[in-house]
Amino acid sequence: MKQQLSIIKIGGNVINNQEHLDAFLKDFEALDTLKILVHGGGRKATEMADSIGLEPKMIGGRRVTDEANLEVVVMIYAGLLNKSIVAKLQSLGCNALGLTGADANVITAHKRIVKEIDYGFAGDIDKVDAKTIRVLIQQGIVPVFSAITHDKKGQLLNTNADTIASELAKGLSKDFEVELIYCFEKNGVLEDIDDDDSVIEKINSKRYQNLKNEGIIAEGMLPKMENCFDALHNGVQKVIIGQPDLIGNRTLKHSTLIL
Amino acid sequence: MKQQLSIIKIGGNVINNQEHLDAFLKDFEALDTLKILVHGGGRKATEMADSIGLEPKMIGGRRVTDEANLEVVVMIYAGLLNKSIVAKLQSLGCNALGLTGADANVITAHKRIVKEIDYGFAGDIDKVDAKTIRVLIQQGIVPVFSAITHDKKGQLLNTNADTIASELAKGLSKDFEVELIYCFEKNGVLEDIDDDDSVIEKINSKRYQNLKNEGIIAEGMLPKMENCFDALHNGVQKVIIGQPDLIGNRTLKHSTLIL
Numbered sequence: 001m002k003q004q005l006s007i008i009k010i011g012g013n014v015i016n017n018q019e020h021l022d023a024f025l026k027d028f029e030a031l032d033t034l035k036i037l038v039h040g041g042g043r044k045a046t047e048m049a050d051s052i053g054l055e056p057k058m059i060g061g062r063r064v065t066d067e068a069n070l071e072v073v074v075m076i077y078a079g080l081l082n083k084s085i086v087a088k089l090q091s092l093g094c095n096a097l098g099l100t101g102a103d104a105n106v107i108t109a110h111k112r113i114v115k116e117i118d119y120g121f122a123g124d125i126d127k128v129d130a131k132t133i134r135v136l137i138q139q140g141i142v143p144v145f146s147a148i149t150h151d152k153k154g155q156l157l158n159t160n161a162d163t164i165a166s167e168l169a170k171g172l173s174k175d176f177e178v179e180l181i182y183c184f185e186k187n188g189v190l191e192d193i194d195d196d197d198s199v200i201e202k203i204n205s206k207r208y209q210n211l212k213n214e215g216i217i218a219e220g221m222l223p224k225m226e227n228c229f230d231a232l233h234n235g236v237q238k239v240i241i242g243q244p245d246l247i248g249n250r251t252l253k254h255s256t257l258i259l
Numbered sequence: 260m261k262q263q264l265s266i267i268k269i270g271g272n273v274i275n276n277q278e279h280l281d282a283f284l285k286d287f288e289a290l291d292t293l294k295i296l297v298h299g300g301g302r303k304a305t306e307m308a309d310s311i312g313l314e315p316k317m318i319g320g321r322r323v324t325d326e327a328n329l330e331v332v333v334m335i336y337a338g339l340l341n342k343s344i345v346a347k348l349q350s351l352g353c354n355a356l357g358l359t360g361a362d363a364n365v366i367t368a369h370k371r372i373v374k375e376i377d378y379g380f381a382g383d384i385d386k387v388d389a390k391t392i393r394v395l396i397q398q399g400i401v402p403v404f405s406a407i408t409h410d411k412k413g414q415l416l417n418t419n420a421d422t423i424a425s426e427l428a429k430g431l432s433k434d435f436e437v438e439l440i441y442c443f444e445k446n447g448v449l450e451d452i453d454d455d456d457s458v459i460e461k462i463n464s465k466r467y468q469n470l471k472n473e474g475i476i477a478e479g480m481l482p483k484m485e486n487c488f489d490a491l492h493n494g495v496q497k498v499i500i501g502q503p504d505l506i507g508n509r510t511l512k513h514s515t516l517i518l
Contacts, residue, residue, distance in 0.1 A: 048311075048334075051310075051311045051312075052307075052310045052311060053310075071339055074338050074339050074342050074343070075307075075334035075335060075338040075339045076334060076338070077338075078337075078338045078341075078342045079333050079334040079335070079336075079337045079338015079339065079341075079342075080330055080333050080334045080338060082337075082338075083333050083337045083338075083359050083361055083362075083407065083415055084333070084415065086359070086361045086362055086409075087361040087409040087413050087414065087415050088413045090361055090364050090409060090411055090413075091411060091412050091413035095363060095364060096361075096362070096363075097358075097362045097363040098359075098361075098362050099356075100342055100345070100357075102342055102345045102346040102349055102355075102357075103342075103345055103355070103356040103357050104354060104355075104356040104400055105349050105354060132398070135398055139391070139394055141363055148342065150346045150349060152349055152350060153350050154346050154347045154349075154350035155346065156342055156343065156346050
């Protein structure tokens with residue numbers, strides 16, 4: 001039987017608040033499965049860009065990563081945030097090791113191809129090296145990924161953390177029974193976006209299609225859901241969407257996605 | 260017979276110049292022994308501190324690491340510099356993995372005890388986890404250390420890169436035949452500081468004592484030499500001091516330190 005592996009992604013809503021982050025990391029440490037943490041960026045990169053006088057470059061609501069902004073996200077994501085999380089987890093007795101995709105070449109990507117929009121140094125993932133990650137995990141190491149990858153030609157790339165989590169989940173699902181958990185600011189996928197209690201508890205492919213057709217799942221939730229179903233179609237057992245508190249208390253409301 | 264392991268430390272003189280750094284990394288990749296790279300900081304951290312309006316805090320010519328400056332060095336050393344070096348090495352076919360002491364708890368330290376001077380978040384090393392580093396090396400991984408450690412209580416610490424190199428060398432000398440190489444701006448230990456050709460080729464403990472007594476080795480070289488002889492007294496086979504070009508061409512002038 002395959003061992004269970006939990007891959008958990010947290011974003012700005014956890015990272016921006018030291019108290020929330022500490023509480024989450026305590027819950028994460030207490031998880032008794034094998035585990036991987038993937039963290040997004042949060043406010044700090046924008047603050048840093050501001051304080052060195054960089055203008056945020058946005059096209060169609062999406063951040064464009066020019067060279068100067070890439071330097072900032074590498075500093076903040078792979079440096080300050082990643083190492084602070086690793087040090088905190090180590091203090092809790094969790095044997096964390098921080099990684100970007102460049103480290104041991106675990107995630108290779110390519111610079112997003114320019115169609116209508118040039119996103120700059122944004123990475124689209126080509127390959128996850130499941131073997132190396134498995135070896136680390138089997139040494140008792142808990143990988144902590146920042147949202148930076150590389151192209152194996154020397155270029156670091158800013159990469160969507162949700163996608164890193166789903167690609168890791170897919171890549172590791174041959175070796176492990178993978179549970180992928182997306183933590184965000186809501187209790188799950190909501191029937192009514194203004195009612196945090198309207199969590200849709202189970203969503204399968206058919207239900208997802210209907211929710212999409214009805215416009216209940218829309219905008220920012222769409223790419224997240226696409227990542228989830230992509231993972232499910234590629235060997236991942238289960239995807240969960242909910243609040244970060246869910247990691248410490250699985251009785252809290254959340255959405256479970258299955259095929 | 261033990262396998263040979265080269266531990267190479269580079270500092271600002273290599274890091275501050277992209278062309279030099281690229282040339283060095285090419286030579287480093289071509290080394291056919293097992294290897295570890297340790298890199299210091301360089302100019303970038305000072306530039307970043309300047310550009311966000313931090314005053315450098317110096318006491319007795321040494322930088323004092325307050326909380327804001329610690330954030331900067333973590334960003335730059337463990338983030339930007341470390342990951343840029345790792346990505347470049349990966350592009351050259353060297354399976355680099357970037358580490359701080361916090362990652363997998365490989366180097367624990369304590370905040371330097373305040374005597375006359377409070378150095379702030381400066382770390383003095385307590386322990387190197389040779390076993391974990393050995394496991395990584397035996398997986399074909401090339402560890403690349405930035406000069407950041409932690410205290411295992413959640414605190415990251417700014418740590419002298421020369422000392423990290425010598426502590427790694429000591430810790431790994433039970434498992435490997437370790438050669439420790441310090442690359443800096445001169446051709447080696449100089450008889451006459453103004454004459455770059457006056458390299459002292461062999462220095463043993465006795466010669467070192469004499470050179471110290473005569474004032475030929477003084478000031479900044481003293482802590483470097485102390486690190487070297489500390490390593491030699493603790494199992495390291497050989498310590499070499501010279502220019503970074505030495506890595507690609509061992510016939511260049513350099514100093515070899517032995518017991």
